[in-house]
Amino acid sequence: MIVVKRTLLALALLLGAAAAWLWLTMLSPWFYERPAHLEPIEQRSHQVFVYGTLTVAPVRWVVMRAGGDPETASLAGFRREGLDLTRDEAATVSGLVLQVTPQELARLDRYERLGVRYRREELTLADGEQAWVYRRLAEPHTHTATAPSRQALIGYSQLAADTARPIVASPVSRIRHES
Structure with a gap:
């Protein structure tokens, strides 16, 4: 028990x-604080295409406090890559299109961290309708790898050669080192 x-x-x-x-x-x-540089939300009905966690009804209810009246939809010319969409003319992403109010769109913006993690773009769906689509912002701390310099490689090879040789300390070198 x-x-x-x-x-x-x-x-x-x-x-x-x-x-x-x-x-x-x-x-x-x-x-989360909505960045000041973002345009205010227009006071009208909006269509939003979702392709990830927001396709799950309970998540939508928690985030938007509504279902969004979902309908199946697809976005041609893109493929899903992790949490983002990448342009690919041969691909299509399946998802849902939601009808949302300005308040629900504000809640979606908060969930997606608009202006911090995602941007919202108006794109044309496969059926010709326009809808907002959340796409990842570029990571600000992304670094490109560069090849090591010749000097660094020479230093590394010298270090490797030095560590490969056995170190034998003579009594004279120990006396000099200790004084």
């Missing part, structure tokens, strides 16, 4: 932690 109680307590703690994390990341007034 104790094992069952501990298991239920652990499960309750995990669910509570997950709920707290979801609230902090998606709904709380902390941890």
Whole structure:
């Protein structure tokens, strides 16, 4: 009986932690502030094409507090690559198109961290309709790898050669080193 109680307590703690994390990341007034350079949201109905976690109904309800009246849709000329879309004329991405209010779009912007993690682009879907699509921003700390310089390679090969030779200390070198 104790094992069952501990298991239920652990499960309750995990669910509570997950709920707290979801609230902090998606709904709380902390941890995201809409960047000032972004255009204000137009006060009209919007269409949004979603292709990831927002295709799952419970996630949409938590994020938007609504279902968004989803319909299947596809975006031609793109392929999904991790959390982003990459242009590829031969590919098509399947997803959903949602009808959202300005308030729901603001909640989606918060969830996607618009201006921080994602940008919102208006693209043409395969059926010719226009819809907002969230696409990843370039990582600001991305570094390109460069080949090591010749001097660095020479230094490395000298270090490798020095460590390959056995070190034999003579009594004279130990006396000089100690003084």
